[in-house]
Amino acid sequence: MSTPATVSTPATTATAATTATAATATAAPVVTGLAVLAPNGFGTEAFWAATLAGRHGIGELTRLDTTGLRTRLAGEIRDFDATALLPGRLLPQTDVSSRYALVAAEQALADAELDPDSLSDYAQGVCTSTAQGGFEFTHREFRKLWKQGPEFVSVYESFAWFYAVNTGQISIRHKMRGPSAALVGEQAGGLDALGHARRGIRQGTALMLSGGVDSAFDPWGWAAQLSGGRTSPVSDPTRAFLPFDRDASGHLPGEGGAMLVIEDAGSAARRGAPRVLGELAGYAATFDPRPGSGRPPGLRRAAELAIADAGLLPSDIDVVFADAAGSPAADRAEAEAITAVFGPHGVPVTAPKSLFGRLAAGGGPVDTALALLSIRDGVVPATAHTTHVPQEYGLDLVRGEARPLRVRAALVLARGHRGFNAALVVTAPGR
Template sequence: MSVLVTGVGLIAPNGTGPQPYWTATLEGRSGIGVLSRFDVSRYPVRLAGEIRDFDAAAHLPGRLLPQTDVSTRYALVAADRALADAAIEPGAYADYDMGVVTGNGQGGFEFTHREFHKLWSRGPEKVSVYESFAWFYAVNTGQISIRNQLRGPSSALVTEQAGGLDAIGHARRTVRRGTPMVVTGGVDSAFDPWGWVSQISGGRLTTSDDPARAYLPFGSDASGHVPGEGGAILILEDAATAAERGAPHVYGEIAGYASTFDPAPGTGRPPGLRRAAELALDDAGLTPADIDVVFADAAGTPDLDRTEAEAISALFGPHGIPVTAPKALTGRLCSGGGPLDVVTALLAVREGVIPPTYGTDGVPEEYGIDLVRGAPRETPVRAALVLARGRWGFNSAVVVRGAGGGRDD
């Protein structure tokens, strides 16, 4: 059964909506700058991929604003746009034929920080009753479901940076089990002081103050990543029912998915990223020769970049396939990063263009990868492999291809 992407809604630091984001990505317009939500001048990390000029009140009813964290507001708006893009209106499907599966890795940090400050300074009676769920990892799934009356099978995945791909994979499985339409993807944000310190404590953020040279995936001068916020929401539909209802357009197919977990340190066994990629290819019924580009996880630290490069070169051969990391322009979006890469990959398939990895100007030869740098590379793209890794050993891979290339099994 082919599972198609029929709608997309995205909110990223360098563009809102597929076309503005795609144009910015090809032109190298970055969304990375000094974080403006609060004064970061005394912090060791100051740069972020921040979404600016977003007015939630212009997009959402006032009753939702007091009960939602900024990340949930992004998710609700992205879901609204994805459903509109797919032309799914009330009555298009029965309520129980529509589900929601999202990934989330950070929860409602900003909301919780504000309410805990009230608790400590003003007492428990001043804490919002919405704190009981606004912080929770499943809140985006819940709020999207309630707002759009989607009562079908729903869930939330919490695997950090891999979570968005895991959500898409689970949504695909849900469609193949009989739910005609599922809203899926991932959105994250943690740019309040509490969330900021939490991310810094992870030890993987760059301390560079130069937005153009801070996040250098696979670069010789890589020093860590820049954190970002936002993500993407996709509409997945069974191909037959999408055709029956007259879906206005199809971005492509979620052709394969797999996830693995790294072995415990000290066992001597290899990391699980390559195995995840192999399983996803097998799930799609494809071989490495059928893939035209890899959208890398691109951790931005030498050790993790080297590990990913080894997995890619082992699977495709040294310099055997173009590799790219457009997230150099947005930062790493936690669970939102994978879905944004999936959308980018689908656009690359549609347009026949591989977006480059801006900023990185030198790749260690021992990495053995063909990193697309400097300018977009025009080439036919039939299928793409998207990789993501979460902290503590999560690995996920998704294969996308153009519509019409699916199997009927």
């Protein structure tokens, strides 16, 4: 977490950028592989094609009866066959979220074309984030406890629910014994995991597998997500989640996430990594002051610190992937932070998550994957379904269709419930 500081001005940001450049003369960690599992596309390229085309994955939940509930829509991954994708021995000991994480990890490593024998097992670490843990698994075991007795509870309940289980399962399966961690910061947690992995690379680890995945669509998990009153009650999938729209009524939860292979640039070159998708150039995290303190929220400061950490200026950023909470007050606060950094209409802004929902810890890594794909293909996906952006927001929101744009640097923002803020800057290879 970043240390407290006063809100930066453009002048102090420029000074901080110069300092950051001098302090981080070594090459930024590079991304050599990624995998996305999302409601509108299972696998990176399927997800990317659907997102560019504006195809959503929102619908009524099929895993529970939502009759009479405030929100009945969600971004649900359908037709996921764990038996075809994972060894049978793992199925009794994993929640659906861990299964997503394991599949995404395997796909990301395959995308990076990593030879397991090319690096020492202690040169490879894992850092993941989940906000909800193994909700479905643990609540199933609770029902056994209450209805049948403790002798019917799975022995795997001792760890399958836990926030660190994805890191553990991935590291065991792929023999990654290097520095590893698990972070919890709700929607901001996924970016925090990537930031921590970036730090691990800079401290000498050759490779980190990092990202975030979440799923909580059992009755208890769904009730927990609705309890804060921040979800949308609208029943039309194309009008329920409208980031930065005058008719915004809340968000829709989703499930899934992304995993990225992050490497030291020199090590990646030595092992012959076939491609570099981009660099993790800057990262920062802040925490909001207590309500009523009169102090400003911390998102602007996180953005400025991340840009400075990348050795850049706000004018170097080509696009912002917004947190996009989908409620008027939260959207207005984010718009104010963005315009404070870049000026009114100063940078294209997008929020493709309206196509698949807010993925909790999976949201930041998915947006990071989108940023890297935008760099690769020179196009920025649109904010689907949003039609009327209040003029006072001052946003150049990408709407309607994907926008052709040469992207050399992108800023990804995320905010977790009750004050977490994270910002990540990704840049084109060798920018």
